[in-house]
Amino acid sequence: MNTHIYLYGPESETIDLREIREYLLEKFPFQIKIRDNIFSSSPEHTEFLAKELAKCRVRDICKKISDFEPLYGEIEFEKRVLTGKSRVLGVLYDGLDLSALIRKIIPTEELHVSNLHLVFTDRLIATLQDRYHARIVILGIPVVISITGMIEAPAKPKEYYIAKQKLAPFGIPPETIKDQFKGRFIDYEDERLTEIAKGYVMQGIVYHFTHEAFCENKDCRLYNAHWQEDMIHAQTSDPEFCERHKKIIEKIATGRYEGN
Numbered sequence: 001m002n003t004h005i006y007l008y009g010p011e012s013e014t015i016d017l018r019e020i021r022e023y024l025l026e027k028f029p030f031q032i033k034i035r036d037n038i039f040s041s042s043p044e045h046t047e048f049l050a051k052e053l054a055k056c057r058v059r060d061i062c063k064k065i066s067d068f069e070p071l072y073g074e075i076e077f078e079k080r081v082l083t084g085k086s087r088v089l090g091v092l093y094d095g096l097d098l099s100a101l102i103r104k105i106i107p108t109e110e111l112h113v114s115n116l117h118l119v120f121t122d123r124l125i126a127t128l129q130d131r132y133h134a135r136i137v138i139l140g141i142p143v144v145i146s147i148t149g150m151i152e153a154p155a156k157p158k159e160y161y162i163a164k165q166k167l168a169p170f171g172i173p174p175e176t177i178k179d180q181f182k183g184r185f186i187d188y189e190d191e192r193l194t195e196i197a198k199g200y201v202m203q204g205i206v207y208h209f210t211h212e213a214f215c216e217n218k219d220c221r222l223y224n225a226h227w228q229e230d231m232i233h234a235q236t237s238d239p240e241f242c243e244r245h246k247k248i249i250e251k252i253a254t255g256r257y258e259g260n
């Protein structure tokens with residue numbers, strides 16, 4: 001079966017999709033295609049999409065509220081984002097709702113078992129447990145990967161929060177504190193975002209074939225990091241994968257993967 005991977009770009013140019021494509025081509029003999037942002041690819045549906053996206057917003061951090069009509073201002077905001085006039089920062093979306101919406105947008109004939117749809121977004125996504133928690137990746141069909149999630153979901157070093165708390169009453173801007181912790185967490189427009197993104201793409205691909213989410217090994221790119229420092233370590237250390245996942249990935253690449 002010939003596997004096709006579709007990589008959909010985020011709303012703004014936060015990562016280098018061509019570099020990610022090259023990385024994947026070194027690992028797999030798959031067809032890999034780069035596509036535009038999934039939401040802005042059909043301008044004739046802006047009205048519909050704006051309303052549907054506004055419906056995906058998290059209304060209450062503690063519970064899911066489904067039965068509501070989005071506000072006029074929220075729909076207008078989504079229209080501005082869809083047409084590139086606004087950025088998406090500051091809004092939290094239900095990751096599963098967003099994933100379900102994307103399934104509606106992908107043409108039915110492309111929702112084939114040998115196709116993988118990996119959708120990047122600048123939108124911050126969350127899933128509900130005891131309350132909503134920000135996520136980097138939603139595994140499923142499609143795989144949704146949030147660039148903002150890489151920055152906002154894993155916690156920064158504890159010392160950073162302590163320093164921020166101590167200095168805030170004196171009006172010292174957060175940027176000054178960020179400088180002191182440079183390298184220990186990923187920030188907006190960070191040059192490491194593309195490198196980090198590769199690991200989450202691999203999580204999506206491995207999940208597609210194995211239905212196993214994440215790895216327990218902190219050195220493996222499939223590790224589900226809750227701290228920025230752990231994420232940076234997992235995504236930039238060598239070797240890339242634990243022994244077990246290295247073998248699984250080789251089997252996937254050579255068409256020999258038949259379960260564990």
Ligand SMILES: [Zn+2]
Pocket residue numbers: 215216217220221222223241242243244245
């Ligand atoms: Zn692993």
